[in-house]
Amino acid sequence: xxxxxxxxxxxxxxxxxxxxxxxxxxxxxxxxxxxxxxxxxxxxxxxxxxxxxxxxxxxxxxxxxxxxxxxxxxxxxxxxxxxxxxxxxxxxxxxxxxxxxxxxxxxxxxxxxxxxxxxxxxxxxxxxxxxxxxxxxxxxxxxxxxxxxxxxxxxxxxxxxxxxxxxxxxxxxxxxxxxxxxxxxxxxxxxxxxxxxxxxxxxxxxxxxxxxxxxxxxxxxxxxxxxxxxxxxxxxxxxxxxxxxxxxxxxxxxxxxxxxxxxxxxxxxxxxxxxxxxxxxxxxxxxxxxxxxxxxxxxxxxxxxxxxxxxxxxxxxxxxxxxxxxxxxxxxxxxxxxxxxxxxxxxxxxxxxxxxxxxxxxxxxxxxxxxxxxxxxxxxxxxxxxxxxxxxxxxxxxxxxxxxxxxxxxxxxxxxxxxxxxxxxxxxxxxxxxxxxxxxxxxxxxxxxxxxxxxxxxxxxxxxxxxxxxxxxxxxxxxxxxxxxxxxxxxxxxxxxxxxxxxxxxxxxxxxxxxxxxxxxxxxxxxxxxxxxxxxxxxxx
Numbered sequence: 001x002x003x004x005x006x007x008x009x010x011x012x013x014x015x016x017x018x019x020x021x022x023x024x025x026x027x028x029x030x031x032x033x034x035x036x037x038x039x040x041x042x043x044x045x046x047x048x049x050x051x052x053x054x055x056x057x058x059x060x061x062x063x064x065x066x067x068x069x070x071x072x073x074x075x076x077x078x079x080x081x082x083x084x085x086x087x088x089x090x091x092x093x094x095x096x097x098x099x100x101x102x103x104x105x106x107x108x109x110x111x112x113x114x115x116x117x118x119x120x121x122x123x124x125x126x127x128x129x130x131x132x133x134x135x136x137x138x139x140x141x142x143x144x145x146x147x148x149x150x151x152x153x154x155x156x157x158x159x160x161x162x163x164x165x166x167x168x169x170x171x172x173x174x175x176x177x178x179x180x181x182x183x184x185x186x187x188x189x190x191x192x193x194x195x196x197x198x199x200x201x202x203x204x205x206x207x208x209x210x211x212x213x214x215x216x217x218x219x220x221x222x223x224x225x226x227x228x229x230x231x232x233x234x235x236x237x238x239x240x241x242x243x244x245x246x247x248x249x250x251x252x253x254x255x256x257x258x259x260x261x262x263x264x265x266x267x268x269x270x271x272x273x274x275x276x277x278x279x280x281x282x283x284x285x286x287x288x289x290x291x292x293x294x295x296x297x298x299x300x301x302x303x304x305x306x307x308x309x310x311x312x313x314x315x316x317x318x319x320x321x322x323x324x325x326x327x328x329x330x331x332x333x334x335x336x337x338x339x340x341x342x343x344x345x346x347x348x349x350x351x352x353x354x355x356x357x358x359x360x361x362x363x364x365x366x367x368x369x370x371x372x373x374x375x376x377x378x379x380x381x382x383x384x385x386x387x388x389x390x391x392x393x394x395x396x397x398x399x400x401x402x403x404x405x406x407x408x409x410x411x412x413x414x415x416x417x418x419x420x421x422x423x424x425x426x427x428x429x430x431x432x433x434x435x436x437x438x439x440x441x442x443x444x445x446x447x448x449x450x451x452x453x454x455x456x457x458x459x460x461x462x463x464x465x466x467x468x469x470x471x472x473x474x475x476x477x478x479x480x481x482x483x484x485x486x487x488x489x490x491x492x493x494x495x496x497x498x499x500x501x502x503x504x505x506x507x508x509x510x511x512x513x514x515x516x517x518x519x520x521x522x523x524x525x526x527x528x529x530x531x532x533x534x535x536x537x538x539x540x541x
Contacts, residue, residue: 006453007086009033009078010399013448013461014099015090017539021437022068022091024049025399025449027060030080035067038075038088045070055398057405058451059507062398087448087462096443097183099460100536102484105185106529107166107200109472109482112158112207112235113147120188123478129235130156134223134242137300146223146242149207153525154470156238157224157305160211161316162352162527164254167201169350169421169530171258171265172361173537174198176428180537194269197533205262205277208255211244212280217287218247219255221297224305231516232475248297249288253316256284257358260323278327285324285333288317308352315345315356322362329370337363338372347379348386350418352527361425380429387426390419391438399450399509400441405492408508410520413456413489416442417531424538436538443535446486451509457532458524459483467516469523474516485524486532487514495520 008028016022026033026049035045049065070076070091078086089095108120115128134146150166152159174181174197181197184190189199211220225240259281267274296311310316318340325333337359341347350357360379368376390402397403402419403412420442427435441449448455448463455461458468458481465487466480467473473481492508494500498517503510512521 008084009080009086010449010451010453011078011086011089012444013087013089013455013463015092015095017095017440018071018073018091018093020068020440022066022070023400023441023444024065024067024078024086026063026065027451028080028084030084031063033065033078033080035070035076036079038077044072044076053398055451057403057408057507058398058509060398060451064400087453094540096536096539099447099457100180100533100540101183101185102460103457103486103529103533103536104170104197104200104484105187106482106484107150107203107526108185108187109484110150110526111203112149112151112156117188120186123480124472124476124482126234126472126476127236129238130242132239132242134244136220136244137246137303144210144244146210146244147207148210149204150526151235152306154468154519154523155224155228155305156235156471157222158207159222159306159308160208160219160251161221161254161308161310162525163204163208164258165350165352165355166526166530167204167258168261168358169527169534170197170201171261173534175265175365176424177537177541180540198266198269201262202266202273205259208258209276209280211251212255212284213247214283216247217252217283217285218291219252219284219287220244221246221248221251222305222308224303226302227304229471231469231471233471234475235472237475243303245300245303246297247287249291249294249313250297250310250316252284252287253313253320254355256281256288256320257316257323257355257362259284260320260327261362264327281320281324281327285320288320310353312345314340314343315349315354315359318343318345319355319359319362322359322366326362326366334372338375341375341379348383348422350421350531351414357422364429383422384426384430387423387435390423391435394438394441399445400438401445402438402442403509405508408490408492408511410491410493410495411488411525411528412491413446413486414528414531416446416489417486417528417535420535421531424535439535440539443532443539446532451507452512454512454514456487456489458485458487465514465522467514467522469516469519484529486528487522487524488528489521491521493520
């Protein structure tokens with residue numbers, strides 16, 4: 001995508017809700033603009049954008065135009081003099097319904113171990129993959145069933161901690177916004193009884209059960225081949241031996257947290273399954289109690305796939321204890337929360353390495369009546385303070401998001417969506433809808449209101465990512481990539497050879513390239529999709 005093709009009017013390429021603020025970001029010199037109904041050609045609104053300011057992160061001078069008065073349902077575009085126009089977009093009650101369905105359907109496309117049939121996968125069908133038993137690393141004679149679940153990212157590895165983060169986002173979305181999930185996606189398991197989001201999460205939960213050592217309760221860190229396959233290898237052609245990497249405390253803590261959560265959420269639909277989840281969570285917790293001080297996971301020498309190393313497991317233990325307390329009400333877990341919360345780790349982070357935010361949310365969602373009042377007050381106050389900090393950063397940002405220049409890291413779009421999740425949690429606990437307005441600005445950024453005028457979700461928007469670093473999308477000979485995948489986004493660190501060659505000297509928010517070789521800016525992963533599902537669900541209730 002060359003610079004000269006960038007439009008100087010950026011919008012959410014999907015659209016805007018009827019009620020609420022509607023803002024476009026301009027980077028050209030003209031300030032007069034008009035809103036045109038695409039179907040009729042009528043000018044429905046004329047406005048003038050505000051004062052210009054230089055935006056450090058994106059490296060451009062921007063000004064914003066407000067058109068909130070336009071509230072009639074329809075398809076529109078913004079025009080300026082001399083043929084300058086924005087992407088077209090809709091205004092409707094629930095403009096993100098199809099987007100949410102697509103972000104959720106992506107998890108079906110990530111499935112491992114089963115055939116993706118044409119009925120559900122369309123052009124992106126493929127045969128069953130990775131059905132062989134896996135070898136327990138260091139015990140070459142021990143082979144175990146390891147099929148199922150979701151591929152993690154652009155590769156075919158499956159990782160316990162990141163998988164737990166993805167499920168947690170989806171289950172939280174369902175718990176907080178259940179009415180957003182009444183429509184079938186559909187998927188093969190759709191039954192009109194259990195919501196599809198829970199049927200899809202069950203795919204990954206069923207695989208996670210296989211990652212637990214049933215003798216000790218510990219959870220294997222990951223399941224991968226020794227090395228990544230080539231970029232054009234389809235999943236069914238990736239037939240190298242699979243290895244269970246050693247048990248880790250972080251994986252075990254994440255497993256305990258997400259299984260305790262699942263036990264609560266699935267209880268109304270399948271109480272036997274809920275009991276199984278709770279038994280697995282309890283067993284994992286026992287492992288954590290018996291292993292209070294273990295080193296962080298590092299890849300065994302022969303294994304070069306994604307390490308997901310994390311030397312601090314206090315946050316995962318905190319999440320596990322909080323979820324077990326929320327689900328069971330058992331005082332043993334409450335006491336563990338009260339001890340763990342005193343330790344130093346981020347209490348409001350929602351990243352795969354820093355899971356403390358999930359512990360905080362679990363404790364607050366348990367309710368003030370069953371909490372330690374002082375701790376409850378302190379955690380709630382801290383959550384709202386963090387959201388206020390994010391909102392303050394967003395107010396100063398040219399594209400209205402909470403990332404500073406230094407925050408454009410590998411997977412920056414996860415930060416964009418995680419921050420939006422945190423803002424929505426603050427809305428939930430405070431009742432302050434301005435936090436939701438700020439979260440929606442983050443979704444606008446993801447869907448095209450950014451300096452590159454690109455939708456970071458494959459298949460959605462009029463200029464979506466087309467060439468993700470995603471093996472099935474490269475290897476399947478289908479022109480379009482698998483749809484509904486969230487790309488990693490700008491990374492100012494320039495962490496792959498392609499961007500080192502092509503993006504030197506670019507401002508932080510422009511350090512992105514839509515090319516399959518750019519694994520540091522244009523890979524995709526389940527835990528970038530999951531917070532995006534949470535955020536869209538808030539606006540689809």
